[in-house]
Amino acid sequence: xxxxxxxxxxxxxxxxxxxxxxxxxxxxxxxxxxxxxxxxxxxxxxxxxxxxxxxxxxxxxxxxxxxxxxxxxxxxxxxxxxxxxxxxxxxxxxxxxxxxxxxxxx
Amino acid sequence: xxxxxxxxxxxxxxxxxxxxxxxxxxxxxxxxxxxxxxxxxxxxxxxxxxxxxxxxxxxxxxxxxxxxxxxxxxxxxxxxxxxxxxxxxxxxxxxxxxxxxxxxxxxxxxxxxxxxxxxxxxxxxxxxxxxxxxxxxxxxxxxxxxxxxxxxxxxxxxxxxxxxxxxxxxxxxxxxxxxxxxxxxxxxxxxxxxxxxxxxxxxxxxxxxxxxxxxxxxxxxxxxxxxxxxxxxxxxxxxxxxxxxxxxxxxxxxxxxxxxxxxxxxxxxxxxxxxxxxxxxxxxxxxxxxxxxxxxxxxxxxxxxxxxxxxxxxxxxxxxxxxxxxxxxxxxxxxxxxxxxxxxxxxxxxxxxxxxxxxxxxxxxxxxxxxxxxxxxxxxxxxxxxxxxxxxxxxxxxxxxxxxxxxxxxxxxxxxxxxxxxxxxxxxxxxxxxxxxxxxxxxxxxxxxxxxxxxxxxxxxxxx
Numbered sequence: 181x182x183x184x185x186x187x188x189x190x191x192x193x194x195x196x197x198x199x200x201x202x203x204x205x206x207x208x209x210x211x212x213x214x215x216x217x218x219x220x221x222x223x224x225x226x227x228x229x230x231x232x233x234x235x236x237x238x239x240x241x242x243x244x245x246x247x248x249x250x251x252x253x254x255x256x257x258x259x260x261x262x263x264x265x266x267x268x269x270x271x272x273x274x275x276x277x278x279x280x281x282x283x284x285x286x
Numbered sequence: 287x288x289x290x291x292x293x294x295x296x297x298x299x300x301x302x303x304x305x306x307x308x309x310x311x312x313x314x315x316x317x318x319x320x321x322x323x324x325x326x327x328x329x330x331x332x333x334x335x336x337x338x339x340x341x342x343x344x345x346x347x348x349x350x351x352x353x354x355x356x357x358x359x360x361x362x363x364x365x366x367x368x369x370x371x372x373x374x375x376x377x378x379x380x381x382x383x384x385x386x387x388x389x390x391x392x393x394x395x396x397x398x399x400x401x402x403x404x405x406x407x408x409x410x411x412x413x414x415x416x417x418x419x420x421x422x423x424x425x426x427x428x429x430x431x432x433x434x435x436x437x438x439x440x441x442x443x444x445x446x447x448x449x450x451x452x453x454x455x456x457x458x459x460x461x462x463x464x465x466x467x468x469x470x471x472x473x474x475x476x477x478x479x480x481x482x483x484x485x486x487x488x489x490x491x492x493x494x495x496x497x498x499x500x501x502x503x504x505x506x507x508x509x510x511x512x513x514x515x516x517x518x519x520x521x522x523x524x525x526x527x528x529x530x531x532x533x534x535x536x537x538x539x540x541x542x543x544x545x546x547x548x549x550x551x552x553x554x555x556x557x558x559x560x561x562x563x564x565x566x567x568x569x570x571x572x573x574x575x576x577x578x579x580x581x582x583x584x585x586x587x588x589x590x591x592x593x594x595x596x597x598x599x600x601x602x603x604x605x606x607x608x609x610x611x612x613x614x615x616x617x618x619x620x621x622x623x624x625x626x627x628x629x630x631x632x633x634x635x636x637x638x639x640x641x642x643x644x645x646x647x648x649x650x651x652x653x654x655x656x657x658x659x660x661x662x663x664x665x666x667x668x669x670x671x672x673x674x675x676x677x678x679x680x681x682x683x684x685x686x687x688x689x690x691x692x693x694x695x696x697x698x699x700x701x702x703x704x705x706x707x708x709x710x711x712x713x714x715x716x717x718x719x720x721x722x723x724x725x726x727x728x729x730x731x732x733x734x735x736x737x738x739x740x741x742x743x744x745x746x747x748x749x750x
Contacts, residue, residue, distance in 0.1 A: 192547065197339050198554040200726040201436035208547050233659040241436070246556040248573055249546035255554040257437060261726035263341025265604065265677050266646040268654045270341045278661050
């Protein structure tokens with residue numbers, strides 16, 4: 181089956197702290213057709229996110245499709261609070277990397 | 287399409303705010319779009335200056351992550367415009383953390399700027415947000431629960447003892463009180479980002495749902511516009527019926543996508559925003575393109591909370607910290623990097639035992655940023671950098687922990703390594719002092735009887 185990479189069809193893919201104990205991920209699309217297609221494909225479902233990041237479902241605090249922004253948004257608990265020794269991403273700003281190469285069915 | 291709100295108010299009863307910077311002092315205000323904003327009849331000039339994004343070090347050590355010169359420059363830009371236009375200026379969460387010392391710092395800068403520019407006399411209002419550990423201890427001892435947020439356990443005495451400094455996050459209340467008292471410039475302690483923008487709107491009787499949304503969408507300045515470009519000004523206008531937000535930089539626009547996208551920025555859930563006194567419900571927001579660079583929003587609602595609960599942020603020191611950096615090029619060593627760091631850790635253990643310090647290795651080129659979540663950790667790059675952090679009670683010990691771990695990677699014993707003259711490349715044959723290590727000890731909420739309880743306000747004067 182033909183696939184496209186999420187990075188090629190999403191307008192914005194980002195991660196950022198949501199408070200000191202969580203990191204939130206936003207995947208935003210430029211048009212509603214692509215948004216609906218990705219949303220309905222399941223490639224960004226809770227289960228798919230858990231597989232991609234190798235985390236338990238309990239690490240996901242929120243997972244929503246946010247129609248007004250054509251966005252799929254999910255939030256994970258950090259393993260240690262931001263900026264504690266051993267945390268190498270104080271702003272949580274580079275955690276989205278694995279999303280870029282995600283294969284989306286065409 | 288209506289003419290831009292830049293050129294005229296869209297209703298009889300409106301309030302306009304220009305926000306020039308989403309984090310005052312952290313990176314400088316861009317002056318061009320701010321000048322356009324100031325020419326668009328603002329009723330106030332407001333900016334937030336704080337964030338817990340900067341990590342626990344500034345709060346714990348009572349310092350700023352922003353350089354003093356940048357803080358001064360941004361305050362000067364805002365103050366001169368506000369005094370020239372004769373409109374109030376509000377800055378929230380002074381100096382990154384909103385501690386008392388940061389509020390005093392900003393009040394002092396405002397005074398110095400007033401003297402430097404011989405500004406006519408004006409009133410400065412300010413408030414504090416710090417919470418004493420003793421006050422919290424008494425609460426815990428009387429059985430009051432300080433509840434944890436985001437899965438944290440309720441606060442216990444051990445965690446409180448391990449905390450150096452605590453701030454409470456204010457709502458609109460101290461800002462409204464200081465505006466009522468006639469403050470021309472307000473320097474706020476720690477407060478919700480949206481509160482300093484919502485306060486003047488709530489005070490003038492605009493619907494609270496719209497007022498808090500107004501704050502939410504203004505607080506990061508041009509982050510709600512596109513194309514991406516930070517530190518540019520935006521203009522917000524609130525009426526009894528809607529909120530409008532306009533990009534001030536000619537190259538930027540506020541679009542439905544950019545404004546709706548920003549409304550969910552850096553929050554776990556896009557529909558709700560919590561602050562002292564209640565929360566904002568954005569689930570029924572309607573976004574429309576009002577003019578080329580303006581978005582109009584209707585439908586947000588305010589839900590007052592049954593019980594007043596204030597958010598507390600606390601930071602506690604873990605120890606002094608030193609950092610070392612090494613590089614690796616040998617593919618065999620790269621494939622066995624865990625054995626190398628394991629060897630180094632073992633040498634530290636032989637010197638200091640297993641506890642009483644922290645030692646962390648961040649392996650750049652493999653999984654430093656994502657850790658165990660890195661899907662590509664099995665395919666490391668052809669070069670690695672390993673950053674070593676040693677944390678210990680004294681500087682001497684932290685330096686030695688970091689030094690042992692850094693230098694012993696050079697001597698790591700890998701059975702089949704070809705290069706027997708040294709296992710890693712040193713960028714510097716030394717370890718470097720870093721800021722002491724802190725951790726976020728409090729991300730909690732506490733019951734209040736009265737919303738101003740923790741936020742004493744003060745008035746003073748500056749200028750000639």
